[in-house]
Amino acid sequence: MNKLAKFLRALDSYHITNGDKFDLKDHNPDDDGDLGLTKAEGAKLLKTVKKRLLELQDLLYANQTHSVLIILQGMDAAGKDGTIKHVMSGVNPQGVSVSSFKQPGPTELLHGFLWRIHLAAPQVGRIVIFNRSQYEDVLVTRVHPDLLQHEHLSGEINSPEFWQGRYSDIRHLEHYLARQGTIVLKFFLNISREEQRERLLARLDIPDKRWKFSPADLREREYWDDYQKAYQNAISETARPYAPWIVVPSNHKWYARLVVIGAIIRALQNLQQQAPKPAPEVAKFLDDYRTRLLSEHP
Amino acid sequence: MNKLAKFLRALDSYHITNGDKFDLKDHNPDDDGDLGLTKAEGAKLLKTVKKRLLELQDLLYANQTHSVLIILQGMDAAGKDGTIKHVMSGVNPQGVSVSSFKQPGPTELLHGFLWRIHLAAPQVGRIVIFNRSQYEDVLVTRVHPDLLQHEHLSGEINSPEFWQGRYSDIRHLEHYLARQGTIVLKFFLNISREEQRERLLARLDIPDKRWKFSPADLREREYWDDYQKAYQNAISETARPYAPWIVVPSNHKWYARLVVIGAIIRALQNLQQQAPKPAPEVAKFLDDYRTRLLSEHP
Numbered sequence: 001m002n003k004l005a006k007f008l009r010a011l012d013s014y015h016i017t018n019g020d021k022f023d024l025k026d027h028n029p030d031d032d033g034d035l036g037l038t039k040a041e042g043a044k045l046l047k048t049v050k051k052r053l054l055e056l057q058d059l060l061y062a063n064q065t066h067s068v069l070i071i072l073q074g075m076d077a078a079g080k081d082g083t084i085k086h087v088m089s090g091v092n093p094q095g096v097s098v099s100s101f102k103q104p105g106p107t108e109l110l111h112g113f114l115w116r117i118h119l120a121a122p123q124v125g126r127i128v129i130f131n132r133s134q135y136e137d138v139l140v141t142r143v144h145p146d147l148l149q150h151e152h153l154s155g156e157i158n159s160p161e162f163w164q165g166r167y168s169d170i171r172h173l174e175h176y177l178a179r180q181g182t183i184v185l186k187f188f189l190n191i192s193r194e195e196q197r198e199r200l201l202a203r204l205d206i207p208d209k210r211w212k213f214s215p216a217d218l219r220e221r222e223y224w225d226d227y228q229k230a231y232q233n234a235i236s237e238t239a240r241p242y243a244p245w246i247v248v249p250s251n252h253k254w255y256a257r258l259v260v261i262g263a264i265i266r267a268l269q270n271l272q273q274q275a276p277k278p279a280p281e282v283a284k285f286l287d288d289y290r291t292r293l294l295s296e297h298p
Numbered sequence: 299m300n301k302l303a304k305f306l307r308a309l310d311s312y313h314i315t316n317g318d319k320f321d322l323k324d325h326n327p328d329d330d331g332d333l334g335l336t337k338a339e340g341a342k343l344l345k346t347v348k349k350r351l352l353e354l355q356d357l358l359y360a361n362q363t364h365s366v367l368i369i370l371q372g373m374d375a376a377g378k379d380g381t382i383k384h385v386m387s388g389v390n391p392q393g394v395s396v397s398s399f400k401q402p403g404p405t406e407l408l409h410g411f412l413w414r415i416h417l418a419a420p421q422v423g424r425i426v427i428f429n430r431s432q433y434e435d436v437l438v439t440r441v442h443p444d445l446l447q448h449e450h451l452s453g454e455i456n457s458p459e460f461w462q463g464r465y466s467d468i469r470h471l472e473h474y475l476a477r478q479g480t481i482v483l484k485f486f487l488n489i490s491r492e493e494q495r496e497r498l499l500a501r502l503d504i505p506d507k508r509w510k511f512s513p514a515d516l517r518e519r520e521y522w523d524d525y526q527k528a529y530q531n532a533i534s535e536t537a538r539p540y541a542p543w544i545v546v547p548s549n550h551k552w553y554a555r556l557v558v559i560g561a562i563i564r565a566l567q568n569l570q571q572q573a574p575k576p577a578p579e580v581a582k583f584l585d586d587y588r589t590r591l592l593s594e595h596p
Contacts, residue, residue, distance in 0.1 A: 065452040110421040112478035118416035123408040124450035152422035154363040154479035165477045172470035179463045180410035181452035 003035050010034075011262050016245040019236030024228060024247070029192045031249035033258075042254030049261055050090035056268040060125055061095045063273050066181045067122035070264065071133045074189030075227060076217045077199040079250055080131055083189065087261045088129060100131040109151055113137045113166070114173055122182060134173065135186075135234055138166050142230045143223050167237040174243035183267050184243040187260055188231060189250040193224050301333050308332075309560050314543040317534030322526060322545070327490040329547035331556075340552030347559055348388035354566040358423055359393045361571050364479045365420035368562065369431045372487030373525060374515045375497040377548055378429055381487065385559050386427060398429040407449055411435045411464070412471055420480060432471065433484075436464050436532050441524045465535040472541035481565050482541040485558055486529060487548040491522050 010033045016022050037045070060066060072080045084098060099120040108116050114134060122128035141147045145158040156162060174184050191199075200218070203209040220227070239245045246263045250256040278286060308331045314320050335343070358364060370378045382396060397418040406414050412432060420426035439445045443456040454460060472482050489497075498516070501507040518525070537543045544561050548554040576584065 064450050110423075111419065112474065112480075114474060115416060115419065118413060121409065121413065125408075152362050152479070155477075169470075169474040169477060172467075172474065176410065176412060176467040176470065179453075179467060181450070182410075 003037075007033055007035060007258070007262065008266075011246075011259065011266065014247050014249070014259060015263070016235060016239040016247060017241045019239040019245075022232070022236040022239060024190075024232045024235070027190055027247045027249065029190045029195060029249050029251045032252045032255045033249075037254075039252070039254045042252075042258060046086065046254065046257055046261065049258070049265060050087075053087075053261060053265055053268075054090050054092065056265060056273075057091045057095055057127065059273040059275065060127070060268060060271075061092070062125075062276055064125045066183060066271055066273075067124050068127040068183045068185070068264070068268070069122055069177060070127065070129045071135070071184070071186040072129065072131055072189065073133065073135050073139070073187065073231075074250065075191060075196055075224075076220060077196050077203070078189035078191045079253055079256055080189060082253060083187075083257060083260055084129055084131060087257050087264075088127075091127065095125065096127040096129065098129045098131055101133055101136060104150075113151070114169060117173065121177060124181065133186075134170050135238075138163065138170070138234050139227065139230045142233070143226045163233075164237075167234070170238055171240060171243070174238070174240070178242035183271075185263055185267060186238075186243060186245045187263070188235060188245055188247050189256060190247050191250045195251045196221065196224075301335075305331055305333060305556070305560065306564075309544075309557065309564065312545050312547070312557060313561070314533060314537040314545060315539045317537040317543075320530070320534040320537060322488075322530045322533070325488055325545045325547065327488045327493060327547050327549045330550045330553045331547075335552075337550070337552050340550075340556060344384065344552065344555050344559065347556070347563065348385075351385075351559060351563055351566075352388050352390065354563060354571075355389045355393055355425065357571040357573065358425070358566060358569075359390070360423075360574055362423045364481060364569055364571075365422050366425040366481045366483070366562070366566070367420055367475060368425065368427045369433070369482070369484040370427065370429055370487065371431065371433050371437070371485065371529075372548065373489060373494055373522075374518060375494050375501070376487035376489045377551055377554055378487060380551060381485075381555060381558055382427055382429060385555050385562075386425075389425065393423065394425040394427070396427045396429055399431055399434060402449075411449070412467060415471065419475060422479065431484075432468050433532055433536075436461065436468070437525065437528045440528045440531070441521050461531075462535075465532070469536055469538060469541070472536070472538070476540035481569075483561055483565060484536075484541060484543045485561070486533060486543060486545050487554060488545050489548045493549045494519065494522075 010031075014027070060068065072083060074080055088096060088098075101116065104113075104116065117130075117134045120128060120130070142163065148157050177184055200221070203212060235245045235247070246259065248256050248259045277283075308329075312325070358366065370381060372378055386394060386396075399414065402411075402414065415428075415432045418426065418428070440461065446455050475482055498519070501510060533543045533545070544557065546554050546557045575581075
């Protein structure tokens with residue numbers, strides 16, 4: 001089996017379209033696809049495939065029929081910012097934007113939890129990246145239900161029905177987006193607890209990276225097992241063919257980036273887009289105009 | 299049976315929470331509830347009940363747990379603008395706003411059909427009125443499917459699955475809003491074809507009302523039967539306990555207004571809201587502060 005076939009098969013195994021049998025424990029964060037690639041070779045390969053992503057983005061932008069929503073979730077230091085920087089730096093900024101969903105502010109809290117999500121949903125022809133997303137509302141609030149008291153909610157909160165309602169609302173939102181022509185891809189950057197420890201230590205050792213820390217991040221590490229459980233639930237409840245989760249082995253950054261870009265490229269290729277052809281009367285006009293430009297005095 | 303009991307029973311019969319057996323033909327636009335009220339008596343009664351609406355709105359605003367979304371739909375001259383003016387003029391403008399959904403503009407068309415709807419959804423504590431709504435996307439575009447070509451849509455359009463998808467997206471949106479504590483009330487102002495004729499004629503006779511006309515309105519009258527069918531479908535597909543349709547007999551304006559305000563009042567009363575009580579420590583502070591104010595030199 002050649003490397004590409006092997007990689008595509010690995011991609012399939014990370015792709016969750018039905019959560020019923022999903023078990024996060026089956027996913028090894030250390031997996032590197034067994035491609036026999038070194039970190040340097042992986043980085044070189046990424047550079048090559050980024051060119052393909054740019055071509056596909058051009059077609060997406062030109063056709064104005066579809067859009068792409070990329071959701072990035074993961075524990076602190078899992079590589080969300082790095083993925084955006086290294087994977088998406090090749091695309092045309094005119095067609096892409098990033099929305100970071102931090103703790104909701106006062107105006108956001110006056111609306112339903114999906115309000116700010118809808119506002120940021122992609123226009124046709126565009127790629128939008130969510131750095132954290134609607135899933136925070138079934139992850140951080142699930143681990144810390146006392147945060148719900150800041151939301152203006154009626155009815156019983158933090159009951160099993162409450163969480164089922166949120167999962168259902170999220171599924172419906174994504175189904176709607178998919179029906180409108182949005183490709184929804186949800187990436188969980190899966191690192192091990194030990195890998196997080198090493199990355200946090202490395203960050204603490206580099207003075208220029210200390211700004212990325214807040215004491216809150218370090219406290220969240222104490223809730224590691226609760227977060228794993230919350231991810232397990234969120235993924236199994238919301239993985240659907242129209243909005244798959246891709247569980248990305250992320251202990252090796254170079255491999256995680258290849259998996260993310262691979263999944264995006266594959267989804268865009270499935271659209272089988274071509275450069276749009278102008279209507280015959282427009283083509284005729286363009287030909288005539290070309291003739292006119294050619295006959296102008298230089 | 300006294301008049302109030304009779305009126306409440308009539309209200310029940312207009313309230314559609316399950317569309318399976320809904321037939322628009324069972325609803326008589328000429329119905330005036332058989333209350334034996336004259337137009338003048340109806341107008342006087344409206345004035346009285348508006349006071350109750352204001353009280354309930356104050357509680358809604360103070361409690362910050364729920365919100366109200368009022369959707370007004372109906373044929374041209376059915377009384378949408380008049381209902382807003384006469385029913386909602388009693389409430390505090392700080393807690394209410396009206397969004398009119400006309401033909402979508404270029405930016406709106408770049409997003410999914412529910413994008414502008416979500417943006418306008420009510421904050422907690424508020425009443426929002428939609429003058430036309432998401433339902434235009436299964437009414438006017440259903441009657442004139444060629445309008446869909448202006449939307450950037452992928453996949454097969456105007457197929458039965460396409461419309462089922464839209465109904466489903468609308469139901470899900472409303473279910474989400476309801477779960478967030480929004481009371482969703484959808485009013486169809488039901489007039490007869492003959493009543494529309496008379497109202498249009500009356501408008502044409504009054505020079506000051508001629509501005510309300512566009513030739514397009516008059517053309518839409520030609521599609522009366524198609525619109526009735528589209529309303530029949532929309533109501534039967536989207537009437538749910540969490541987002542009922544109220545089919546308002548609207549040939550008599552005074553009666554239509556009583557029905558609309560009656561349904562809103564009843565929904566708000568069901569919340570059984572009381573003025574929020576301050577926490578004991580806040581109450582203590584307020585008492586102390588009062589003492590301080592009293593002891594100030596005048």
